[in-house]
Amino acid sequence: MEFIKMHGLGNDFVFLDHYSVSDRDVDYPELARKLCHRQFGIGGDGLAVILPSNVADARMRIFNPDGSEPEMCGNAIRCFARYVYDQKIVIISDPMLVETGAGILKLNLFIKEGQVQGVQVDMGEPILRADLIPVLGVGEPVVGQPIEVLGETYMYTAVSMGNPHCVIFVEDFSTLDFDRVGPALEKHPLFPRKTNVEFIQINSPQEITMKVWERGAGPTLACGTGACASTVAAILNNKTERAVTVHLPGGDLFIEWGPDNHVYMTGPGAYVFKGEWLGTQLS
Numbered sequence: 483m484e485f486i487k488m489h490g491l492g493n494d495f496v497f498l499d500h501y502s503v504s505d506r507d508v509d510y511p512e513l514a515r516k517l518c519h520r521q522f523g524i525g526g527d528g529l530a531v532i533l534p535s536n537v538a539d540a541r542m543r544i545f546n547p548d549g550s551e552p553e554m555c556g557n558a559i560r561c562f563a564r565y566v567y568d569q570k571i572v573i574i575s576d577p578m579l580v581e582t583g584a585g586i587l588k589l590n591l592f593i594k595e596g597q598v599q600g601v602q603v604d605m606g607e608p609i610l611r612a613d614l615i616p617v618l619g620v621g622e623p624v625v626g627q628p629i630e631v632l633g634e635t636y637m638y639t640a641v642s643m644g645n646p647h648c649v650i651f652v653e654d655f656s657t658l659d660f661d662r663v664g665p666a667l668e669k670h671p672l673f674p675r676k677t678n679v680e681f682i683q684i685n686s687p688q689e690i691t692m693k694v695w696e697r698g699a700g701p702t703l704a705c706g707t708g709a710c711a712s713t714v715a716a717i718l719n720n721k722t723e724r725a726v727t728v729h730l731p732g733g734d735l736f737i738e739w740g741p742d743n744h745v746y747m748t749g750p751g752a753y754v755f756k757g758e759w760l761g762t763q764l765s
């Protein structure tokens with residue numbers, strides 16, 4: 483099975499080009515568990531599948547390393563756009579349209595001398611309704627609400643970018659027990675579909691620094707939907723202006739919550755290698 487390995491700021495993905503495959507009776511969740519495994523597989527923070535679409539230029543399905551299927555992935559969709567453009571898989575519209583579990587998204591590719599230099603994604607409107615994020619037992623908006631985890635109370639803001647995010651502002655990452663608090667919040671009973679967890683330090687009204695614990699994946703070097711949700715949360719808490727550079731362990735994303743209520747994410751998508759998977763024996 484041929485694959486491509488790509489990353490967006492170190493958030494790495496195994497891509498399968500199934501656009502023209504006739505037999506798509508594939509167990510993608512099981513494949514994701516095998517392919518994403520760091521020792522027994524190729525290794526990745528997710529499996530992204532390129533598929534045809536009846537309503538857009540192409541369709542992206544994404545799977546976490548635990549086999550769960552999230553609605554969207556911000557870093558993968560920029561890689562997806564670059565690959566689809568480079569391989570001429572389909573004649574793309576301008577802007578490019580990609581069908582995802584979070585709806586049909588519009589993407590602008592920045593191309594210089596035939597090379598994709600970066601991608602801007604219209605991530606749509608953030609979802610702030612508690613029942614849609616979803617978060618249980620809170621009123622609207624879910625901004626600066628208390629949550630108890632491992633005997634400590636944190637103040638969180640919940641935002642969905644199609645997938646759920648719990649954003650917590652911290653003074654200093656060094657005082658945070660990230661490896662314990664991250665997974666405990668991911669599976670907290672307040673979040674019936676679990677949640678991604680972002681810890682944010684505010685650097686200035688135009689800059690924030692983010693550490694992320696992803697649902698179904700654990701700690702990653704970057705999360706595009708997380709950067710969007712964190713920017714929205716920072717604005718809702720009056721901590722930043724509406725255009726923000728988000729510093730992530732793997733690099734920077736530029737996020738803007740526009741006057742049209744849409745969130746725009748700009749960043750790169752990069753190739754790592756391509757290869758052939760020969761099968762994985764997990765046991």
Ligand SMILES: N[C@@H](CCC[C@H](N)C(=O)O)C(=O)O
Pocket residue numbers: 493528546552553554555556557558645646678696697698699702704705706707708
């Ligand atoms: N890394 C992604 C998000 C991938 C999905 C996430 N783990 C979830 O379950 O919602 C991004 O860049 O947005």
